[in-house]
Amino acid sequence: MSRLETTAADVSEALLVLRGADDPAPASTVVAAAILGYVSEPGDGVLGRIIDALGVEWTAASLIEHRPESEWSASLVEHGAEVAARELVAGLDRWRPRVDHAAFVRTVEQAARVRARLLIPSDAAWPDGLRGLEAHGPRALWVRGRVDALAESPSIALVGARAASHYGEHVTVEAAAGLVDRGFAIVSGGAYGIDGAAHRSALASGGTTVAFLAGGVDRFYPVGHEALLGRVADTGAVVSELPCGAAPTRWRFLQRNRLIAAAADATVVLEAGIRSGSLNTAGHAAALGRPLGAVPGPVTSPASAGCHRLLREFDAVCVTDASQMAELVAARLPAEASQGEGLDGAALGDGITDDGATDDGAILRRVHGALDDLTEAERRVFDALGVRRSRTVSELAERSRLGTGAVLGGLGALEATGLARRVADGWVRRRSA
Amino acid sequence: MSRLETTAADVSEALLVLRGADDPAPASTVVAAAILGYVSEPGDGVLGRIIDALGVEWTAASLIEHRPESEWSASLVEHGAEVAARELVAGLDRWRPRVDHAAFVRTVEQAARVRARLLIPSDAAWPDGLRGLEAHGPRALWVRGRVDALAESPSIALVGARAASHYGEHVTVEAAAGLVDRGFAIVSGGAYGIDGAAHRSALASGGTTVAFLAGGVDRFYPVGHEALLGRVADTGAVVSELPCGAAPTRWRFLQRNRLIAAAADATVVLEAGIRSGSLNTAGHAAALGRPLGAVPGPVTSPASAGCHRLLREFDAVCVTDASQMAELVAARLPAEASQGEGLDGAALGDGITDDGATDDGAILRRVHGALDDLTEAERRVFDALGVRRSRTVSELAERSRLGTGAVLGGLGALEATGLARRVADGWVRRRSA
Numbered sequence: 001m002s003r004l005e006t007t008a009a010d011v012s013e014a015l016l017v018l019r020g021a022d023d024p025a026p027a028s029t030v031v032a033a034a035i036l037g038y039v040s041e042p043g044d045g046v047l048g049r050i051i052d053a054l055g056v057e058w059t060a061a062s063l064i065e066h067r068p069e070s071e072w073s074a075s076l077v078e079h080g081a082e083v084a085a086r087e088l089v090a091g092l093d094r095w096r097p098r099v100d101h102a103a104f105v106r107t108v109e110q111a112a113r114v115r116a117r118l119l120i121p122s123d124a125a126w127p128d129g130l131r132g133l134e135a136h137g138p139r140a141l142w143v144r145g146r147v148d149a150l151a152e153s154p155s156i157a158l159v160g161a162r163a164a165s166h167y168g169e170h171v172t173v174e175a176a177a178g179l180v181d182r183g184f185a186i187v188s189g190g191a192y193g194i195d196g197a198a199h200r201s202a203l204a205s206g207g208t209t210v211a212f213l214a215g216g217v218d219r220f221y222p223v224g225h226e227a228l229l230g231r232v233a234d235t236g237a238v239v240s241e242l243p244c245g246a247a248p249t250r251w252r253f254l255q256r257n258r259l260i261a262a263a264a265d266a267t268v269v270l271e272a273g274i275r276s277g278s279l280n281t282a283g284h285a286a287a288l289g290r291p292l293g294a295v296p297g298p299v300t301s302p303a304s305a306g307c308h309r310l311l312r313e314f315d316a317v318c319v320t321d322a323s324q325m326a327e328l329v330a331a332r333l334p335a336e337a338s339q340g341e342g343l344d345g346a347a348l349g350d351g352i353t354d355d356g357a358t359d360d361g362a363i364l365r366r367v368h369g370a371l372d373d374l375t376e377a378e379r380r381v382f383d384a385l386g387v388r389r390s391r392t393v394s395e396l397a398e399r400s401r402l403g404t405g406a407v408l409g410g411l412g413a414l415e416a417t418g419l420a421r422r423v424a425d426g427w428v429r430r431r432s433a
Numbered sequence: 434m435s436r437l438e439t440t441a442a443d444v445s446e447a448l449l450v451l452r453g454a455d456d457p458a459p460a461s462t463v464v465a466a467a468i469l470g471y472v473s474e475p476g477d478g479v480l481g482r483i484i485d486a487l488g489v490e491w492t493a494a495s496l497i498e499h500r501p502e503s504e505w506s507a508s509l510v511e512h513g514a515e516v517a518a519r520e521l522v523a524g525l526d527r528w529r530p531r532v533d534h535a536a537f538v539r540t541v542e543q544a545a546r547v548r549a550r551l552l553i554p555s556d557a558a559w560p561d562g563l564r565g566l567e568a569h570g571p572r573a574l575w576v577r578g579r580v581d582a583l584a585e586s587p588s589i590a591l592v593g594a595r596a597a598s599h600y601g602e603h604v605t606v607e608a609a610a611g612l613v614d615r616g617f618a619i620v621s622g623g624a625y626g627i628d629g630a631a632h633r634s635a636l637a638s639g640g641t642t643v644a645f646l647a648g649g650v651d652r653f654y655p656v657g658h659e660a661l662l663g664r665v666a667d668t669g670a671v672v673s674e675l676p677c678g679a680a681p682t683r684w685r686f687l688q689r690n691r692l693i694a695a696a697a698d699a700t701v702v703l704e705a706g707i708r709s710g711s712l713n714t715a716g717h718a719a720a721l722g723r724p725l726g727a728v729p730g731p732v733t734s735p736a737s738a739g740c741h742r743l744l745r746e747f748d749a750v751c752v753t754d755a756s757q758m759a760e761l762v763a764a765r766l767p768a769e770a771s772q773g774e775g776l777d778g779a780a781l782g783d784g785i786t787d788d789g790a791t792d793d794g795a796i797l798r799r800v801h802g803a804l805d806d807l808t809e810a811e812r813r814v815f816d817a818l819g820v821r822r823s824r825t826v827s828e829l830a831e832r833s834r835l836g837t838g839a840v841l842g843g844l845g846a847l848e849a850t851g852l853a854r855r856v857a858d859g860w861v862r863r864r865s866a
Contacts, residue, residue: 171732296729296741299604299753308729311744311751318744318751320732423857 004028004061007035010105014112025122032060033120037139038107038243039063039098042255045401046084046091048135052376053081056120056139064099107216110244114218117143119150127151127263132288132383134376135401138241138259144217145233149208150263152185154329157264157285159257160194161276165303168271171295172197175270178322180207184329187212187264189256190229190238192222194270194278199232212263213240214248214256221248257281266291266329268319272306279306286314287399289383289429291328293319315388374413377402381410382419382429390426437461437494440468443538447545458555465493466553470572471540471676472496472531475688478834479517479524481568485809486514489553489572497532540649543677547651550576552583560584560696565721565816567809568834571674571692577650578666582641583696585618587762590697590718592690593627594709598736601704604728605630608703611755613640617762620645620697622689623662623671625655627703627711632665645696646673647681647689654681690714698762699724701752705739712739719747720832722820722862724761726752748821807846810835814843815852815862823859 001009008015008027015027023030033056040047051059053076062072069092076085111118119126119141127150130137143150156179160168176186176198186202188195190211202209211232215221217240220229229238241259242252257277261267261284269292272278285292294316297304310316319325374382377400384399384407385391391399397407411427414420421430434442441448441460448460456463466489473480484492486509495505502525509518544551552559552574560583563570576583589612593601609619609631619635621628623644635642644665648654650673653662662671674692675685690710694700694717702725705711718725727749730737743749752758807815810833817832817840818824824832830840844860847853854863 167731167733295732296737296744296751298600298731299728300600304729305753308751308753311729312753312757318729318741320738320741320745324745421857424854 002028002061003064004032004035004057007031007064007101007104010101011108014108015118017112017115018108018118025120028057029122030118030120032056033140034108034118034243035060035064035104037241038104039095040139041094042138042241042252043133043136043258044091044094045135046087047095047139048137049081049084050076050088050091051139052135053079053084063095064101066096066099104243107243107245110216110218111142114144114244116217116244117147119143119147125151128153129155129262129264129290130259131379132290133258133262134380134383136258137262141239141241142217142243143237143239145237146208146235147237149185149210149235149237150239152208152210153265154183154326155185155187155210155264156325156329157187157260157267157281158194158198158270159188159260159267159272159278159281160270161272161278161303161306162191162193162195163273163276163303164193164197164271165297165301167297167301168194168303169197171297172270173201175268175295175322175325176201176207176209177205179325180205182322182326184326185210185236187260189213189260189281190221190225190232192224194272196225196228198270199228203231203235209236210263211236211238212256212259213238214242214252216240216242216244216246218244253277254280258284261285261290262288264290266293266325268293268295268325268328269307269310269316270295271297271303272310273302274305274309276306279310282310282314282316286316286386289385289387291387292316293325293328295319315386374419375410377406378410378413381407382414385414385420385427385429387429390423390428392426396427435461435494436497437465437468437490440464440497440534440537443534444541447541448551450545450548451541451551458553461490462555463551463553465489466573467541467551467676468493468497468537470674471537472528473572474527475571475674475685476566476569476691477524477527478568479520480528480572481570482514482517483509483521483524484572485568486512486517496528497534499529499532537676540676540678543649543651544575547577547677549650549677550580552576552580558584562588562695562697562723563692564812565723566691566695567813567816569691570695574672574674575650575676576670576672578670579641579668580670582618582643582668582670583672585641585643586698587616587759588618588620588643588697589758589762590620590693590700590714591627591631591703592621592693592700592705592711592714593703594705594711594736594739595624595626595628596706596709596736597626597630597704598730598734600730600734601627601736602630604730605703606634608701608728608755608758609634609640609642610638612758613638615755615759617759618643618669620693622646622693622714623654623658623665625657627705629658629661631703632661636664636668642669643696644669644671645689645692646671647675647685649673649675649677649679651677686710687713691717694718694723695721697723699726699758701726701728701758701761702740702743702749703728704730704736705743706735707738707742709739712743715743715747715749719749719819721816722818724820725749726758726761728752748819807852808843810839811843811846814840815847818847818853818860818862820862823856823861825859829860 008031073085125147172194180202185208187210188198199209217238220226257280261281267285269278269282294307294310380400384396393407397404420427441464506518558580605627613635618641620643621631632642653659665671690713694714700718702711702715727740727743813833817829826840830837853860
């Protein structure tokens with residue numbers, strides 16, 4: 001019996017709670033993913049690239065069995081992952097000190113005690129949007145509440161500063177209610193200020209809302225939002241990639257922001273000062289090529305200065321109400337089509353329901369369908385492309401973390417399937433053909 | 434003695450006041466321009482095209498001598514102005530009823546009485562920016578105050594709604610003061626609300642400010658701004674293309690807006706409801722390819738809804754203070770260079786003064802230099818091009834009012850001199866090479 005199997009056996013009772021009795025995934029896979037999430041910090045791309053090459057089970061087993069570096073290296077090179085091989089030593093130095101069987105078992109048992117659920121990337125309920133994070137994606141997600149809430153679409157991230165003004169909270173409450181009315185799930189970060197107003201208003205409107213935390217889901221943070229997050233978990237979900245017992249840190253807040261941006265179909269910053277962490281979420285959304293909106297406010301209010309910066313410098317779309325925010329998501333497809341070509345009525349027809357109302361969900365499903373056929377590299381190039389701003393091949397190489405050759409190959413494939421378009425000084429995304 | 438010469442003789446005393454004793458232009462040319470301005474409504478492109486083909490003196494003389502249509506037509510065809518020939522009859526129907534020698538003499542004498550000055554397009558003091566209006570430009574300008582104020586550069590148009598909020602007026606006062614401190618002349622429309630705040634603040638800061646009126650300069654409009662406009666004329670200028678005695682009409686207000694947009698290096702809308710006339714000024718600025726800024730405000734304030742629409746739909750730049758508004762003008766060149774190519778340090782060097790500060794004037798002078806070499810058609814195509822938004826050949830044909838062939842020819846010439854660039858779905862402006 002391998003040490004990975006032993007560990008799985010040690011937490012088998014907890015796994016029943018976390019995964020259910022009819023778990024289609026082998027316990028060793030689930031435990032391997034949880035172990036890798038446990039030993040690493042969020043967003044660790046080195047670990048991601050190693051997993052891409054060698055799989056979660058091999059990687060987790062090798063860690064807990066203290067496999068020598070030479071064997072890791074040989075396997076990585078054998079699988080063509082030379083870059084990961086070069087990064088390996090620094091990675092092992094980060095992960096090995098955290099390998100602690102007893103502590104890991106405790107964290108899993110604690111998760112079961114709070115009746116959390118454990119999601120891994122191969123699960124059907126894994127939020128599709130997170131795949132855009134590639135090697136920097138989470139290894140596992142700990143979820144309190146309704147697992148299905150996570151994958152609800154269309155969804156929109158409503159984020160902003162903790163130090164919100166009355167104006168910012170008012171606009172957020174109106175926006176969340178209007179978006180719920182339009183069938184949107186509301187994603188946010190559970191913080192004071194704008195985040196809290198977004199969750200609260202979504203709940204009050206009977207909508208689904210999802211909160212991503214920067215620490216374990218066994219302890220709701222911030223403390224003042226314990227009751228609110230409990231209510232979020234009652235009908236929606238409270239989610240974290242960090243194991244139970246993990247405390248939030250500055251790094252974890254920043255990385256938590258990437259999950260918010262990636263999980264939602266679009267991100268809107270409702271009110272943010274010039275140094276608000278929500279600008280970091282906006283940056284992630286932009287980097288992922290997701291639609292980004294910003295709500296303007298008085299130029300005399302420092303609480304809106306960050307939103308104005310997003311409008312000026314980051315090509316954010318000015319959105320003033322729920323209907324314009326909904327358009328942001330619906331436009332994920334048509335906005336690309338409209339660049340110089342006008343809206344294509346036939347293509348849009350797919351998103352029109354019988355009563356003539358636009359079915360945002362149908363439009364989004366069509367985008368996702370086209371993207372499902374992409375290879376990993378094509379997908380990374382697609383994610384690196386901007387919707388409005390063109391990027392050069394070298395910019396795309398940097399963003400996708402692929403070589404120039406791979407980027408050019410990916411662009412060729414994307415152009416052929418109508419997902420990318422060459423413009424004078426680079427490439428932009430295009431609607432699916 | 435022709436009737437044009439007779440008319441010039443009849444107003445010779447007034448001309449001494451309006452043009453000075455050492456007028457380099459022949460009295461017949463000056464009077465012809467004034468007559469054509471008198472008989473036509475602002476922005477009459479048919480008249481503009483006829484003047485382009487046949488000159489002001491021939492046109493004015495032919496009007497007052499009631500030359501038969503057949504002779505007009507023959508001359509136009511002879512000069513290759515077939516389009517103007519087709520539009521001629523409708524034009525003559527508009528202008529002929531207004532030919533009235535006695536009334537014209539009265540208007541000129543009234544202008545002299547209020548000590549106005551009369552500018553014609555061939556004058557050195559004629560504002561260069563107005564040439565962008567091409568056939569739709571004014572025939573003459575009546576100016577009270579300092580003629581030189583009109584051509585001061587850099588200049589910026591600060592416009593907005595009459596129904597301004599305290600917020601809008603506050604932002605305008607701060608912006609105008611900050612721009613005056615940076616050496617800008619402030620152009621506006623003399624109206625209540627934002628316009629008035631802009632003029633007042635510019636005066637209070639000791640700056641130059643120019644007000645364009647929609648009626649004759651002998652009667653300052655609105656009446657409540659009589660004193661303010663008097664003070665504008667003391668150090669700056671109050672200007673109109675309408676002759677003295679002409680009352681403002683809705684059409685004249687809309688056409689006045691084109692003069693504001695064309696005379697200034699950039700236009701900023703500081704506060705505007707969704708139906709504010711200042712959005713018309715913004716539209717003119719955009720059509721002329723001039724930088725357009727909009728100041729955001731609370732989304733809960735209908736007084737800012739027009740500004741938000743400009744940000745969302747018209748590619749306006751979000752500007753929150755005087756420094757960002759000044760950047761708008763300074764960026765008129767670099768913004769084009771930065772499209773995918775990054776800023777070109779060497780090219781920008783031209784605009785850097787010895788102490789390292791940016792000399793906006795130098796940058797602008799460089800743009801104007803390159804444009805001086807263009808033919809009329811190239812210039813019209815250039816004006817029709819957008820800085821950020823690409824336009825197709827047929828859009829350019831519509832905007833420039835040129836045929837497709839002429840547009841293609843113009844684009845070829847502009848591309849060769851580095852002033853236009855082909856992108857995937859059309860053409861955009863480019864910095865001069």
